[in-house]
Structure formats: C-alpha cells, structure tokens
Amino acid sequence: MDYFHLNDKTKIRTNCRFPTPIQYAVDILKRDMGKVLDAGTRLKDDRQSIIEIGYVSEPDKDNWEQYIISFSQTNGMKTMHVQGNDELGIIYGVLYVSKVYLNIDPYWFWADLSVQKKDSISIPMKQVISKQPKVRYRGWFVNDEVCLIGWKKEYPPTREVWLPVFEALLRLGGNMVIPGTDLPRHGIHFELASELGLWITHHHAEPLGAEMFKRAFPDKQASYTRHQDLYESLWEEAIQQQKDKKVIWVLSFRGQGDEPFWKQDSSYDTPEKRGELISNVIAKQLHLVKNYVEEPVCCVALYGEISELYKSGNISLPDGIIKVWADNGYGKMVSRRNGNEDFRIPSVPEGTDQGKQGLYYHVTFHDLQASNHLTMFPSSPSIISRELENAIQYGGDDYLLVNAGNIRMHLYSLELVSEIWKNGKVDTKDCLTRFIKRLYSSHHQELSNLYHQYFECTILYGEHEDNRAGEQFYHHPVRKIISHWIQGKYGQNLPSLNWVTGDRSFSEQVQWLKEKCEDYVERWSELMRKCEQLHVRLNNNDKQRFADQLIIQVKLHESGCKGFIDVCTAFHYFREKKYPEAFVYASEAIWHYQKGYEAMRLSEHGKWKDFYKADWLTNVESTIQNVDTLRKFIRMYGDSPDFFLWYKKYLMPEKEKYIYLENTHRKPLTDDELAKRLKEVLF
Structure with a gap:
C-alpha cells in the first residue's frame, strides 16, 4: 500500500475562502502539526505533500456533518483531500486528521497530555468516510x-x-x-x-436566550399577564441578536431564578391555568422566531x-x-x-x-x-x-x-x-x-480497576440504584446540622434532611447519617491506600495526571466522609455534656475536611493555578469554617470565659494546679493545640 507522508514540509491548501469556523479548525490543525512534527529532529523527511481542505463537489443535505478523507498523487506530489458536506463536516474532518494521524487527544488540554514528537508520519492512502452520529x-x-x-x-x-x-x-x-x-x-x-x-442553545430558564425580566425591569412584577408587551420585547430583541x-x-416559560412562574404570580393557582399560559407563551415565542428565521x-x-x-x-x-x-x-x-x-x-x-x-x-x-x-x-x-x-x-x-x-x-x-x-x-x-x-502510559489494568472501584465506594443512601452520593453529601447536610445545633434546635426534627433520613428526631437523623458514612468510610480509605501504592510506581507525568484526575476525588470523598462522621460523633458527646470530647471530635472533623481542601490546592499547579479558587457550590472551605465555628461554640461549654479551665483540669501537671500564679501562667492554647493535647489524654 502506498503512503502519504506527513512532515514539517507538508503544506495546507484550501479550495475556497472559508468562513470563520473552518478557519479556526485549520488553525488548530496547523498548531497541532507544529507541536508534533519536529523540524529539529536528526532524521529528516524531505518528501513534500499537501493537505487540501474544502467542500465536497456536490454536497448532500441528508448527509449532514459528513466528511471524506481521500488521497491522490500527481507528478509525484501526494495530496490528502479533507472534504465535508457542510461547515461542521469540514471541521470534523480536519479534527480527525489531528486526532488519528497526529495523535492529539480530545482531552490534551484538560488532562495535560503531552505529544510525541515525530519527524514524519506515514499514513495509508486509504479513503475514510465518516459515519453519521446517532444524535442530531x-x-x-x-x-x-x-x-x-x-x-x-x-x-x-x-x-x-x-x-x-x-x-x-x-x-x-x-x-x-x-x-x-x-x-x-x-x-x-x-x-x-x-x-x-457550534449551534447555540439556551437555558430553560432563559427562553430564546433573552435577558431575565427582573434584570431588564427590576421595578416591575414578573407577570406575563400584566406585562406581556415587555416580555415579548425582550424575546424579540434576543431573536434579532441571534437570527x-x-x-x-x-x-419555555419559567419564573425568575429558575423556578415556577406562579411563585411570582399567585393568580395562576390551578394546573389548568398554568398549562394554558405556558402553551400560549410557547406558541407566541414560536411565532416571533418564525418572523425572523426561516x-x-x-x-x-x-x-x-x-x-x-x-x-x-x-x-x-x-x-x-x-x-x-x-x-x-x-x-x-x-x-x-x-x-x-x-x-x-x-x-x-x-x-x-x-x-x-x-x-x-x-x-x-x-x-x-x-x-x-x-x-x-x-x-x-x-x-x-x-x-x-x-x-x-x-x-x-x-x-x-x-x-x-x-x-x-x-x-x-x-x-x-x-x-x-x-x-x-x-x-x-x-x-x-x-x-x-x-490518559496513562502504563499500569492500565490496575488503573482501570481503581476507576471501577470508585463507583463501588460511593454511599448508597436510598433504595434506588441512582441514590448514590457525590461529594456535596458531606458538606451541605453537615452545614445544616451545625446551624440547627448551634441554634439550640436539636430537640426538633431538621426537615431539610428528611429526604435522606426520613421524618425522625434530630438526634436520630444525626445518628442515621453517621452510620451511613461509617458503612462506607473504610471503602474510601482502602481505595485511597491502593491509589497511593500505585501512585509511587507511575512515571512523573502519569503521577500528576493520576493525582489530578482520580486521587483528588477519592480524597474529597474520604476526607468528607471522615469529617461527617466526626461532626456526628461530636454531637453525640455534646448531648452527653462531654464537652471536651465533643471539642476534640469537632477538631478532628476540621482536620479531615482540610485534607480535601489541601488536595484541591495541590491540583492547582502550572496552568491550573486558582482553578478551585471559586469552589462556591460544594464549598469545602465554608464547611471548614462552619465546623470551626462549631468548635468554638463547644468550647464555650466549660472552658469559658478564660479558656484555661480544660487545660488546668486535663493537661496541667497535678503538682502545679494549686500553686500556679494565674496572672503569669494563663496563655490560652489555640483550638488546634488544645484539641491535639486533649486527644492524647481523653482517647
């Protein structure tokens, strides 16, 4: 079989003036060729070749996004023809060359995948015709x-x-x-x-891509009935901008803030009224679009x-x-x-x-x-x-x-x-x-096993197979527990946890969650041990990628699970009025949650600097701050107001307790210092 030789001498030629999207793809291909095809290698391939990019001669609308890669040879010059039925067809054909021939992975950026330098790539001159994707x-x-x-x-x-x-x-x-x-x-x-x-589409809370009503008209009630003209002006403006x-x-038609519109307009108090309005609005929106778009x-x-x-x-x-x-x-x-x-x-x-x-x-x-x-x-x-x-x-x-x-x-x-x-x-x-x-250069079976084990470690908190917990399970419920606790409501059920614990007393809710985490924490610890054992045997590139892609996630689960258990244990001791013990466990919770936070910081190397800085949704840092508030709250029970009493009772040498001069020996320990020393004595 004859071969097309792709090297640093290969030229890219286009058969027409391309629109911007195709030019972007061509620029990506040029960039990738520059990364892979090294003009400085000692082995030189001086054979010249051409990549010609363009539309097929007779486009077929039924074969949307199709590309064809073929080859020809004229007077010794070999040409790779990358042709598409339409704009996206050409783009996908160009990216196929990058992926298959240059070996540029779709995740090269997101997984920090390096490229293998080559002086030349020999490609069989065999036609490639793309299959149409299953989903339009x-x-x-x-x-x-x-x-x-x-x-x-x-x-x-x-x-x-x-x-x-x-x-x-x-x-x-x-x-x-x-x-x-x-x-x-x-x-x-x-x-x-x-x-x-790319095709652009919209959030279901922002129909037609229009501006939110309350942003445009903050002084108006968000009511389509009262302000139909204003809503439709926003929709029409959006259509004109994108047509x-x-x-x-x-x-679509939802309320402001991605919630049902009848929360802002209570006159729609039956399913019939609500459905009728939504139906009418959708029909109107479609009519407006058709005024501008064929x-x-x-x-x-x-x-x-x-x-x-x-x-x-x-x-x-x-x-x-x-x-x-x-x-x-x-x-x-x-x-x-x-x-x-x-x-x-x-x-x-x-x-x-x-x-x-x-x-x-x-x-x-x-x-x-x-x-x-x-x-x-x-x-x-x-x-x-x-x-x-x-x-x-x-x-x-x-x-x-x-x-x-x-x-x-x-x-x-x-x-x-x-x-x-x-x-x-x-x-x-x-x-x-x-x-x-x-993603990895070696130890493929071991890595596959660890990825597979990840899905077996997640907490199954309900009766359905999809009732598996992501990392937010260790944060949002914990912060709710802490708030309920500090407000002194621990004699009352916490309704916002009934989705997982059922309707039971707060103490029973906390115990239920503690036991659920205890059922899975050792699974996470075992997976973490296996990850660490493999990590030391990987090469440096794979080590960093493994840490960024899997280890950080296991740490967020393991540390969160342990932190959750410790908060629940602290509550148990608090209810028994064992405040120093509760203080120690609250401190342990902080130290565990900090390991997840530290894992994010370690993953912010190089171009990823500050990547997790805006962790505002799971918000591991907020959980640490909440538990720290809890720890300070617990210390008020028995160690206040001088914050020296627990030190005197549990840590001070017995012979010093009755003779020390309080005004010269009363520097309170920090929360961390006190917790670490109390732990040695109490547990």
Missing part, C-alpha cells in the same frame, strides 16, 4: 461553572478559558452548547462558540413542573419542535427530587412515532443535597449507558444536552456520553479501557 444535536451545557469563572481574574471568562472547552467539545463530535449560566451579556462566550461553528447564527431556540430549529425542555403539566395534559405543544426530557440529576430518567419530595415520575421519550424528542442529562449536578460537582458521576457508568441507550432507542435521538459542569473533573463521564451520541450505545468496560490507555 448533541453537546454540553457548561453549567454551575464556578471553577471556570474563578480560574482567571477576568470576569466574565475570557477567550483563554472558553477556547479549550469548545475545542474539546468539537473534538468529541459535539455540535451544540449552552456556554455558561447567567453570565453577563457582554461576555465572549456565545459569540466565540458561534465563531467555532443570523446557528441557534436551537428554546421555547425553518427554525426549536425545542422545549420538559423539566420540573413543565413536564408534570405536559404529562397531565395541561400543556399543548406545536408540531415540529423537539420535546426534551430530563433526568433527575443523578442519571435516572425520572423527575428530579424537589426538597423532600421524590415522586420519580418517568421522564422518557414517548416513542419514535411521537415527533422529535431529545434528552437533557446530568453527569454533574448541584442540588444542595447529595450531588456531585467537584467529583465524578457517583453511580455506576452502566446507569449512563442504559438510561441514554434506552431513551435514544425510544425516540430521543434528535437532541442530547449534557450538563458538563467545569469539564476537568468529569472527563470519563463525558467520554461515555460522547460514545453514545456517536453510536447510540457504548460498552462501558471497553470505553474505560480505551480511556485509561489514552
């Missing part, structure tokens, strides 16, 4: 993206932050994005995503109360729009938990004959309860594969929007979903094996 519109909702927001000084995030996000999405075959949540309008996020060739871009228009692509998110109203027959939807069904935030295609209510109403496509349908799916979530934000999806990857494969097979293949969070911590889950949106299915075991081999 597929991509990421970069949501709850506080790490991306806080990473750099500039706000809103700049091109430097967004380019690696959009590039990774394109490399994984995505074509759609919601770039961020409620970011300032002057930010670059929407414009840059569009410039890169020349590739947009999947979200039709054959628009539109969808409606059947999320929360809108799903319930639709299923009860109170919402009617226009023909042709994509109905988007949502999971519960934990990977199961059922309605999400709302406070203590968890009805688990199926949220799945209605069948292939019921029009266009799609999915909104979380691999990361934030709900102030047990979600994962800084760590991986907590349930078995088989849930992702089963739920998405079934939903797609049943008609949900028009749209798949994945809540991708801050990207860096969710690479494996995003890899799984990208396989599904390409092929409609995934073998989770094979996917993990390929993922590990791409």
